[in-house]
Every structure is written in structure tokens, then in C-alpha cells.
Amino acid sequence: MKSSSRFFPVEIIRAEVRDTYFEDTYSVKPNNSSDKTVEISLIHLQPKINAKSNQVLLIHDVFQTHWQFDEPPYSSLANQLLEAGFSVWLMDWRAHGASKKNKDDSQNYLLNMAQYDLPAVVQFINEKRNAPIQMISIGYGAQMALHSINYTLPIAHYYCVNAKPVKSKKRYWIPGIKLLKRLKLVGKSWIKGAGTEFEHQSFFRHELKRHGLLSSFTFKEGKEALQAMKGVANTIVWVATNKKGVALAKRHLKQQARVQRILEKDVTPTLLELVIKQS
Template sequence: MQSSSELFPVALMSAELRGDLSEDVYRLKPGNSPDGTVELALTRLGLHQQESRRGVPVILLHGSFSNRRFWYSPKGLGLGPYLARAGFDVWIAEMRGHGLSPRNRDYRHNRVADYARYDLPAIAEFVHEQAGQAAHWIGHSLGGIILAAALGGHYLGEERVASAALFGSQISRTYWPLKVPPVEWGGRFLLKRFPALSGPGLKRGPEDEPIGLALETLRWHGLFGRFGEPGRDWWAGLASVTVPVLAVAARADHQDPAWACRKLLEQFGSACREFVCLGKKYGFSDDFGHIEMLVSRPAQTDVWPLAEHWLRHQELPESRQVAQPA
């Protein structure tokens, strides 16, 4: 099969019409990481009546235990279709071993460091090749952390990032037991016995997560842990990032609290930084939760238009610029 890219092998796996939307599913094989079996699924959504006029590209990154369906339901609902219908060129990435991306040979060892160092740059280059301009990036939860790691590690060039929006993403919440070395060592010993954490088994979502990612998280939250990898401090690197950044927190999100989401935003060196907390106290219709902030009926009227406004203007509406975290 002829490649859809001059960068590296890319196969167009399917091209379908889904109501008013066109859905193209690509499989990228960048060959840029030590594991040469890595293949990444990338779904493009557009309005099939406007295929000759592509809009501004937006790349969506799902969180842990998730896949493209977080953004795009089989019924054509979600932030992805909403943005496509608003005229954006929407690309939905699936991390290694998630959704339509097959499990790679070293799946159990996959880490945020791999996603940030190898996968996001490959996705960025392919989308730029197709769209001819830098994309806006939106990440939810772990997706936002991966995006922050790629920017803070300077793996993802800022010339490929028009803006970054982080929904429910933070790395500052402290888990005090993990600061006790024997507790961390014990957790590491137990986790190494498993190849993956089961999303369905833990009732966290439809996908599994590789154990390498869990071990990496333990290291971040250990006694001398930091957000980074050996030889590269991602947290410190964020201070020199200049792209426009939006951080969105949810008042009823106890997993990723608002104060921690704001702390991540404030580490960026960007001149354009915006923060909003989704809660009744700040004029929203609901106190949103971690998932509900993007997947719920209230999100369709409160949050999706907010995201669209950010993508068009790189600022919040005036009515939302005074929100503070709880």
C-alpha cells in the first residue's frame, strides 16, 4: 500500500462517511523510537461537504484508560464532532496500545516519556504535512500531562503548537505515603508482577494502561521524584515554553483538584495563560467532575463553546476571565 506521507509509512485504514462527518483513520509507523513495532492510530474528522476547505487543525489527546471515543462517540457526539462542525480540522490521536493503535512489542514498558519524546512529535509532523500549519492541542487528564511533558522536555517544537489546552491535568497533588521509601519500593515490587492495569477491572475506563506508566508515576511522586526523566527536567523546562496555554479545572474533580491544575499552568513561561474553574460558584450550570467536564450534557452548552472560543481567540470570553480555583 502506498504511504499517505513522505515522512514515514502511513496507511489510510478507512475512509467513511458518518452522517454529515467524514472519518479518515490513519495508522502511522514513525520508526523513531527504540521499539520499531510502534504504530499509532490517528482519526481525522471533517465535514464531508467541505473537504476542499480544511479548517485550522486541532489535535485531541485522551486521558488514561481511554481512547478516541472519549472525544467522538459512535453516534457522532463529542467535542471532536462539535469542533469539526464548527469548521476545525480535527485529529484524534490514540496512544500506543489504545483503541485502534495496536499494542507494541514493549507495551508493558510504555511510559509518558515515550509518548512525549517519540509519539507526539511524529503526530505533529504528520498533521503539519497534511494541514500545512501548526495545530492547536487539547489534552484531557493524562493527555494534558503528556502534552506538558512534550513541551517541557522540548521534544515537541513550539513551531508545531499554535496553543495548548489542558483539561483536568496536574502533577502536583501529593501522595504522602509514597514519600516513604519502603512504601514506594513495595508498590513498585507489586506492580512489576503485572503487565498492565486493567481499566475495566478497576472500573476506570475501557482501556488498559501499561505497567511502565504506573511505575513512572510512582517515581514522580517518590521522596526525591520530579516531573521528568533522567537528564531532562520537564517541570523546569516548562518555564521557557511560550505558546498560549489554557488550563481548565472542574470544581468537583477530586482526582485532579483545581489548585493543582492551576499550579501546572503557572509553571509555563507563556505570556498568554488562561485559567477557568468549572463550577456553579463561577457561573457555570454545574459543579463538573473529572469526566463530566467534557462528556456530559452540561458540557455541551458550557464547555464546548468555551473551547471553541479559546481556539479562535487564545483567550477566554470576558465573562470567564475572573474565575479562580476553589
């Protein structure tokens, strides 16, 4: 494995020259968690001309891969960022898309990715070019980004589209709700969702742990993430396409929450405007 990082092994999988940009694909092997076989695919798109120093990292949602950014309402986002001169990075979650399958599927849950995978990816990007990084994330990818704030990443701004909650959902306080959810996972190793990828049942089992009447006392990762979020609240923009997303932002950061309520069709132009404005 050819290394292009001084921190951990990184293999250059592919280097392509397109009409208006360069495209490099890396396989990042962090070696920082209990499963040493984890490798993260990371695609770098770099404009040929008029390139800015600023960088944008795109994080997909559950059941998805980086190809989510080729589908509505994000289908032109990467290209428009490139045309605006930004360096664009697309990450595949562990065992998703072009990321190699790791040995222990039971370790593929969101908190592990927030603690180990995403910080390693950001560290590598920062090593390749020490320039401001803006992060765009969707759904559970946004939840991952919010949890990663606790690990002091060099991120200039976070744009969280329809983020999933870090705080526990109050509806799980109702007796029997969590039990019903757990029963639906019995006998299933892999779960099929709306996207192209299957998720291991451990992902959802660990998600259920964050919810419940006593989770505010027992879920220390959630408390730590909330505290970290409050410290950088001015760098977090909650992009919501529904009332639920607005309420979630207010529930997490109250008056500190910076919320953009938009129509789904306006997601790409809104994100592009935000990134350009903060560059």
C-alpha cells in the same frame, strides 16, 4: 504499506464520506523509538463545507481511547468543532483503541509516548496541512502533551483538562507511600481502570519514578519539561473542574498559569469557546 508521508510509513486504513464531513483513518509508524513495531491510529475529520484552515488534535486519557470524546462531558466536542469548520484529529495512544499492539509492552509508558509518538503524529498532521494546530488533552493525555513541549512541537495552544502533574507529588515524600504503590503492582502485568482499556504495569512503574523526595534532582525529564513550559506559558490553558486542578496549575507555572475553573458540565462549551477565540 502505502506511504502518505515523506518522513515515515503511513497506511491509509479507511476513507469514509459522511453526511457533512470526510473521515480518514491512518496508521502512523514513526520508527523513531527502540520498538519499531509501534503504530499509532489517527482519525481525521474534515468538514465538507465552510472548512477553516485551523486544526484541533484531541488526546484521550489513561484507560481510554479516542472514543472518550463520544462520552460525557466531551460527547459533542468533535461534532461541534466540525460544525464550526475546524479540521479534527483524534489520536489513539500506542496499543490503545485502533492502534495496533506493539511488540514490547514494557515500553508503553507516558514519557516514551511524549517523546516519540506525539511528535510524530504532530509532524504528520503538519505535513498534511501546514496550518495552526490546537491541542486538547485530558488527564494523563495532558501530562503527555506538557512533556512533549520539550520537543518544540508546532502547537499554537494547549488546552489541558484536569492535567496530571509533571512535577512530583509531595505526598510521595512520605516514607513507605511509593513502596505500597509498587507492592500493588507485584504480580500484575495489566491494570484495569475506569475506562475500556487495560494499561501495562510498566506505565505506572515509570509514573512512580517521577515522584519522591529526590525526584527534583533525579527526574531530568521533569525539569526539562518545566523549563520548556515556562517558555510557552502563554499558550497553555489549564482547564480544571476542581480546586486540585487549579492548585496544580499554580504549582507548575505560578503567576504565569492561565487557569479556567469550570463545572464538569461546561467542559465542552468552554473548550469550544477557547478554540474559536484563539483561531
